[in-house]
Amino acid sequence: MSRPESNAVREVACVGAGTVGGGWAAVFLARGLDVRAWDPAPDGEAKLRETVASAWPAMEHLGLAPGASQDRLRWAASAEAAVDGADFVQESAPDDEPLKVALLERLDAAAPRDTVIASSSSKFLPSRLAARCKSPERVVIGHPFVPVYLVPLVEVVGGEHTSAEVMRWACDFYTACGKKALPLKREIEAYLANRLQQAVLAEAMSLVEKGVCDWDDVEEAVTYGPGYRWAVVGPMLHRHLGGGRGGVRHMIAHFGWKGPPGSEVEFIDAVERRWSGMSIADLERWRDARLLGMLDVFASYPDPGKRSG
Ligand SMILES: NC(=O)c1ccc[n+]([C@@H]2O[C@H](COP(=O)([O-])OP(=O)(O)OC[C@H]3O[C@@H](n4cnc5c(N)ncnc54)[C@H](O)[C@@H]3O)[C@@H](O)[C@H]2O)c1
Incomplete structure (x- = not known):
């Protein structure tokens, strides 16, 4: 096994660099890690650097790890180049199941064999997302909450093939990044916290509809x-x-x-x-x-x- 200890990660790949991917990049950079990012949007890099810069005062307020710097953010030419040699991969592409299945297949093929690959998905079953991966045991959901650089909770959800060791590793890694990692006991669509929020929202819709x-x-x-x-x-x-x-x-x-x-x-x-x-x-x-x-x-x-x- 060539996976580093969860507290010895040096290089993280962020694939998909919108609101969530950018928030993750800020979290990892603030921990002193090197981040390589990729996003297909033509203005992806500029937007990502803007997102990280606007989160940075909050990261400074929380306390930067030694060596932490926005300069440690590098842009990759492709998803494959972003994950090449990475110690950890955080995928934050749009919540579109076929898109994520295809993307995770590519990341799985290009990332080092033991590197844990986490998806930021808000709702999909990890077993389905990892369906075309050759190493589904290293795929988990790492579901954050916006703003990712501030809200502590990350739900960690494994699929039918995810190993218990990978679940523990992912939780330890997020914890080392200052997050509150919450492993779910089994997979379910939309996981835990969003289902609770959805219950409140559904009741609110009903009460507005009734004129209350x-x-x-x-x-x-x-x-x-x-x-x-x-x-x-x-x-x-x-x-x-x-x-x-x-x-x-x-x-x-x-x-x-x-x-x-x-x-x-x-x-x-x-x-x-x-x-x-x-x-x-x-x-x-x-x-x-x-x-x-x-x-x-x-x-x-x-x-x-x-x-x-
Ligand atoms: N926004 C939220 O509140 C929130 C909270 C938790 C989790 N999430 C999850 O995070 C993920 C990203 O959501 P977001 O809010 O950042 O969306 P977003 O639209 O802000 O960003 C998505 C990014 O993915 C890029 N992209 C498009 N196709 C891609 C591909 N094939 N490969 C890689 N990147 C691609 C887009 O260019 C865009 O920059 C989704 O899975 C979403 O469910 C979102």
């Missing part, structure tokens, strides 16, 4: 309410802290459980395992400190949105 609210109301309901709190308190902690000093057990005993009968036991176990050793009072103090910090930021950068009516 308009789109401004939806925007404000999310960003001033659960969205603000979700950054600190997800569905598990919400139910834990909603139960007062009795925690999640009291919450469920009091308000009931809408899942399949018996599944609440697993939920309660997961909550109590995750925050074992922390009292409800400690958790409330931690929550309030983070929420207050966010309110300070919000006050410094007020909502520029204006209602037309």
Whole structure:
């Protein structure tokens, strides 16, 4: 196996250099890595350099690794030239399944045999994307969230042939790049976080359609309410802290459980395992400190949105 350790990667290829590919390039460059990029758009290189330059102040704010520089970005003459000799490949071409299948086949043929190839796809099954690859065991989804250079989450999804070792390697590599890597237990279209977002959007469409609210109301309901709190308190902690000093057990005993009968036991176990050793009072103090910090930021950068009516 000629794959470097995930924390010893030197050279990364970014194939497809639009919003997402450009964001990835900024992330990798800020970590002090060499990036070789390719995109078929005639103005691809200029646009990529513009994207990286506009992300760079944020990268400096987060802290650059020693040697990190925008000068380490090089433009390749083809997809094959971009991945030739690369330690890691991040593909960010348009979300068009036949296009991605054909592109991954090319990248698989041209990249070093053990190099992990990640697709930024937002929805396709990795098994389908890797269908024409000779080494599908090294193909994963590495699904980021825009702006890629700031949002920590990267969903890592393996297909039927992806090896467990490649899943671990990809998670370790993204972690070394400062990301929060989240491996899914099995593949599913649109993965995890987008499916959650889609559920909210579908309900919003239905409520607007029924005349309960308009789109401004939806925007404000999310960003001033659960969205603000979700950054600190997800569905598990919400139910834990909603139960007062009795925690999640009291919450469920009091308000009931809408899942399949018996599944609440697993939920309660997961909550109590995750925050074992922390009292409800400690958790409330931690929550309030983070929420207050966010309110300070919000006050410094007020909502520029204006209602037309
Ligand atoms: N925009 C988002 O919010 C978002 C978030 C997460 C993941 N993604 C995923 O990232 C990928 C890229 O999305 P984007 O938003 O950057 O799109 P984009 O349109 O900004 O960029 C796509 C780039 O791919 C280039 N391209 C076209 N054909 C190509 C080919 N054959 N090979 C290589 N590059 C090619 C285009 O010239 C363009 O620069 C998609 O898979 C998308 O689902 C997007």
